[in-house]
Amino acid sequence: MVRELATRDLVVTVSQLESWRRTGLLPRHRRRGLGRGRGSVVDVIDPVVVESAAVLARHLRQGRDRRLAVLEWFAEAGVAAQPGAVQVPEPPLAAVREALVWVLRGSMSHRLVEVARGAAGAGEEAADGLYEDAGRLLAAHRYRGAANPALVRSALEADEDVPDGPDFKGMVHLVAAIGLGAQEVGADALAEAFAAFGLFGLTGEDWAQMLGAVERGEGPPVDWGLLQQRADVLGPVQQAGDEELLRARTVLLGLRWFYGLYAMHALFMPDTPALAALRARIDEWGMFALLDHAISLSPSPRHFAQGLVICLEPLFDGLYETLMEQLAADPALFEIPGDEAGGAASFMETWTRTLREQTARARERVDESGEGPL
Structure with missing residues (x-):
């Protein structure tokens, strides 16, 4: 097998192969005994073993933690092979689960949940400390989401400033609600946090009105315990069966494609x-x-691990199914109305031409304004 991998420009030693076998990442070829104490030989070369060794050789670079390589292997195995290429086999799912838990334990999401749970029931001083600690973690990983692509495109076409995306600094209130309870945090603070996600198209004012009504007992009750349950990033992975992990990968990879199509609308x-x-x-x-x-x-x-655990949620699974149904109903994604040539090639030519025209327009505007080169 070492020679077979060498033909692919993959350098692997016998000791490496044995190490992968000992850790359960690489199965062995089937062997048959020679009889009379003469040992055994490989009965048949198993292509799954060869392809598994090849994918490990690609991802498991020297000094790299094998669990990161396992996650890359799992992601690659979920992508359909190109025509004429060999499909990447699945890694051992026990190793995938181990790698997911290891990565998620070190994630900021898990650290925030740990901070929140550490403050639960610990008094007012601990509550103040929760806000301080959570705020420090969020500030160290400051993140601003992307603006809606339709708004970005409209702004660019009108030569206006591109709008800012949502700022997730209000997330600190969600962290506090996990540890202290939603009632302690209050409707206005939670409204700020939920509005940052743009869920269901609701604004901060919409959320404030709804949550305020709940707080006053004027609306249907909300089970805030679900917020604390859903905050756990390790439990869903540890409890998920193999088929659920495979399904979450399908959802994640599919939504990535749909998200990419949406995001490119801005460009x-x-x-x-x-x-x-x-x-x-x-x-x-x-x-x-x-x-x-x-x-x-x-x-x-x-990022893959964190996306996968999110896609275990029914909400994302439902969205994926909805988009797949829409795609089946109208699969002509790259058919421009009125384009006689049609097809993906013509679509890309149109896109390239549009980008050149927009770039030229932008340069002309800069030249006219005297602001210097683009």
């Missing part, structure tokens, strides 16, 4: 009825800001 990607229909479905669910928070187009293994 003058030609619009088609099919693309507009997909965006409309996401807007109906009020999910763009949440997708932007959860999905990374070029994810690291750590």
Whole structure:
């Protein structure tokens, strides 16, 4: 097998192969005995073993933690092979679960939950400390979401300033609600936190009105215990079965593609009825800001792990199913109305031409304003 991998420019030693076998990452070829104490030989070369060794060789660089390589392997195995290429086999799912838990234990999400739970029932001083500690963690990983692509595109076309995306600094109130309880945090603070996600298209004012009514007992009761349950990032992975992990990967990879199509609308990607229909479905669910928070187009293994645990949630599974149904109903994503040539190649030519035109327009505006080169 070492020679087979060498033909692919993958350098692997016998000791490495044995190490991977000992850790349960690489199965062994089936062997048959020679009889009379003469040992055994490989009965048949198993292509799954060879491909598993190849993917490990690609991702498990010297000095790198094997759990990161396992997550990259799991992500790669979820992508359909190109025509003529061999499908990457699945890694051992026990190793995948171990890697997910290891990564998530070190994530900021888990650290915030630990901070929140540490303050639960510990008095007013601990509550003040919770806000301070959570605020410090969030400030160290400051994040601003992307503005809605339709608004960005409109601003660029009108030569206006591009709007800012949502600022998630209000997340500190959600962390506090996990530790102290929603009643202690208050409706206005929670409204600020929920509004940052843009859920269901609701504004901060909308959330404040609804949560204020709940707080006053004028609306249907809310089970805030669910907020504390859903905050756990480790439990869902530890409790998920193998099929659930595989399904979450399908949802994550699928939503990444749909999210990418939506995000590219900001960059003058030609619009088609099919693309507009997909965006409309996401807007109906009020999910763009949440997708932007959860999905990374070029994810690291750590981003992949955090996205996967989010996609165990039924909300994301439901959105994925809705978008797949819409795609089946109108699959002509890259068919521009009135384009006689049609097809993906013509679509890309139109997009490239539009980008050149927009760049030229921007340069002309800069020249006219005397602000210097673009």
